[in-house]
Amino acid sequence: MDLVYKNEKTLFVLMLVLSLLAWAVLVAGMGWMVLGYALMFFLFYCFAQSALISYIKGTGVRITHEQFPDLERQIGLCCAKLGLAREPEAYLLQMGGALNAFATRFLGRDFLVLYSDVVDGLHDNPDALNFYIGHEIGHIKRKHLNWSTVLLPAALLPLVGAAYARAREYTCDRHGLAACEQPLNAEFGLAALAAGGRRWRTMNKSAYIAQVRETEGFWMSFHELVGDYPWLVKRMAAVRALGAGREAEQPRRHLLATLLALFVPRLGVAGGGGGALVTVAMVGILAAVGIPAYQAFQQKAAVAGAYTAGLDASAKVERYLSRQGTIPTLAQAGVTAGGSGVRRMTIDPETAVLRVVSAASSTQGEAMLVFEPSMDANKKIAWACTAQGILPAAVPQGCH
Numbered sequence: 001m002d003l004v005y006k007n008e009k010t011l012f013v014l015m016l017v018l019s020l021l022a023w024a025v026l027v028a029g030m031g032w033m034v035l036g037y038a039l040m041f042f043l044f045y046c047f048a049q050s051a052l053i054s055y056i057k058g059t060g061v062r063i064t065h066e067q068f069p070d071l072e073r074q075i076g077l078c079c080a081k082l083g084l085a086r087e088p089e090a091y092l093l094q095m096g097g098a099l100n101a102f103a104t105r106f107l108g109r110d111f112l113v114l115y116s117d118v119v120d121g122l123h124d125n126p127d128a129l130n131f132y133i134g135h136e137i138g139h140i141k142r143k144h145l146n147w148s149t150v151l152l153p154a155a156l157l158p159l160v161g162a163a164y165a166r167a168r169e170y171t172c173d174r175h176g177l178a179a180c181e182q183p184l185n186a187e188f189g190l191a192a193l194a195a196g197g198r199r200w201r202t203m204n205k206s207a208y209i210a211q212v213r214e215t216e217g218f219w220m221s222f223h224e225l226v227g228d229y230p231w232l233v234k235r236m237a238a239v240r241a242l243g244a245g246r247e248a249e250q251p252r253r254h255l256l257a258t259l260l261a262l263f264v265p266r267l268g269v270a271g272g273g274g275g276a277l278v279t280v281a282m283v284g285i286l287a288a289v290g291i292p293a294y295q296a297f298q299q300k301a302a303v304a305g306a307y308t309a310g311l312d313a314s315a316k317v318e319r320y321l322s323r324q325g326t327i328p329t330l331a332q333a334g335v336t337a338g339g340s341g342v343r344r345m346t347i348d349p350e351t352a353v354l355r356v357v358s359a360a361s362s363t364q365g366e367a368m369l370v371f372e373p374s375m376d377a378n379k380k381i382a383w384a385c386t387a388q389g390i391l392p393a394a395v396p397q398g399c400h
Contacts, residue, residue, distance in 0.1 A: 001242055003082075003178055004142070005170035007163070012147075015154040015164050022153035028393075045149075046107075053106045056113055060091035063114075068092060071119070074126060075112065078133045078179045084141050088112040092119065099193055103136040105145035112136050121197025122189070127181050131189030134179025138172030158226075159258070161266035165228035173235055174242065183243025190236045209237045212251060221257035226264045299367065300394035302360030305341020306369055307385070307396040310356040313345060314371045314383045317352060321373075321381065327352045358390070365389045369399060 063071045071092065079087050088103065088110035095115045104111050114132065122129045139145060148155070155161040177186040191200035194208060211233045214220060224231055230238075234250055241248035313335040320328040330336075330347055343357045343366075354371040368388040376382045385399040 001174065001178065001245075003138070003171065003174045005167050005174065006247075008142075008167040008171050011160070011164040011167050012151075014160060015151045016147075018154035018157065018160070019151050023150075041149075049104070049106045052104065053111065056091050056093065056111065060093040060113065063090040063092055070126075071114070074130065075133055078130055078137055081179055082134060082137050082141060082175055084137050086110070088137075088140055090114070092116055099197060101132045101136050103139045103145065105140075110140045110145070112140070117197055118192065121192050121200070124201075125185060125188055127185040128188040128192065130179040130181070131176035131186045133176075135172040135176035137179070138175030139168070141175065142168070142171060144168050156265050158262050158264055158266060162226055162228055162261075165266070166224075166230045169229055169235070170238060173239055177239055177242055183239075186239050186243065187236060190232065190239060194232055194236075205236065205240070208233060209240060212237050216251045216254065218254040218257050221253035222260055225253065225257060225261035226266065228266075299358075299360040299391055302341045303358045303367060303369070303387075303390055303394050303396060306356045306358035306360075306367075307398065309342045309345065310354060310369050310371050310385065311398075313347075313354055313356070314373070317347065317354065318373070318381045318383075321352065360390070360394070369396075 061067060063075065065072050072090070075090050076087060079085075090112045091114070093113050093115055095117065097117055098115055099118050099121065101112070101114045101118060104113070112133070114129075118132055119129060122132075151164075155164070173186075173190075176189065177183060180186045180189075187205050188200060191203045191205055191208070194200070195203040212231075215224065215231050215234060220231070234248075237250070238248040313330070313333070316333040316335050317328060320326075320333045327347070327349055329349075330345065333347075335345070335347075341359050343359045345354065345356045347354050352373050356369045356371070358367040358369065360367040365388070367390045369390075370386045370388065372384045372386070373381050374384065385396070387395045387399045
């Protein structure tokens, strides 16, 4: 059995390409300012994630050979079975009846947190608990937590970001299945998520898997497409099929639901606890960086056309001055006052200063390039270009 879900690698490559393009645009638009925002994010991440880790350490029970040695051995065996060389720091945490587990990462260290109600509910079937442990080890082994910051720009995109998150869950379910001695116990592990810590023992899993047909409808398709997790009935169906040595045939989603989901950005969070705060912070930081960067990108493209037109006009005016000895009008110099990226162009009849108003939008009045002539030491005309109302990142190299 391949431990990586069929779509995860493809989606990862797509996410990586889109994210690198987004980061490149931000760097190009903001220059060294990006480092300031990166530092801001890192500090916020440290505060948010350290709050989660502090809560885990200050509230949970550290699983060691002295404290719950049975769980410590079980985690070690799962790590060995799944090929994870470095065991995560593990804790047992009481979460008010919640049946789950999660993995997280902070400053290069991996943490595995088991909820006490899962451990208690599966006390009679430790192999089913292996599914939970193996699932979270899957996140660590596949380095899902390591890549979260790099992939964040694409993770916010409609469809793609949520699809990658769901693919990761299917991958980790495969790791959970591989950690179990018997495939049936992986189903029991998922049954506990669905029916609770006691009722999972008598739950009819086949009838539960049959509910997968209901996920074809518009609303169930839509809410899965914008969510980070596949429907649990689909996960159960996939685990049963894999246990039998085949791939599950999942029902198709509603086409109109897919079209609607295209307009819903992914704001779900995987990774536990402080991830929500980190994501909210990153959305704000990306907006703070991205909006000015996009404005600078738009302005830069428009200003480039105005700069080219200004260089051409200054050359024609210079030739006229050299031949006639007087300052021409734009028409006399053979200059067309419009053109790509140019809203209008004027020439001062007394100083020959050219003013090229760019078609670029600006929040500081008109975006203008000013070409001012002067005589150099060799009695030749030299032109100095200055910018007004233009973002620093959009100013051409020949201007200051």
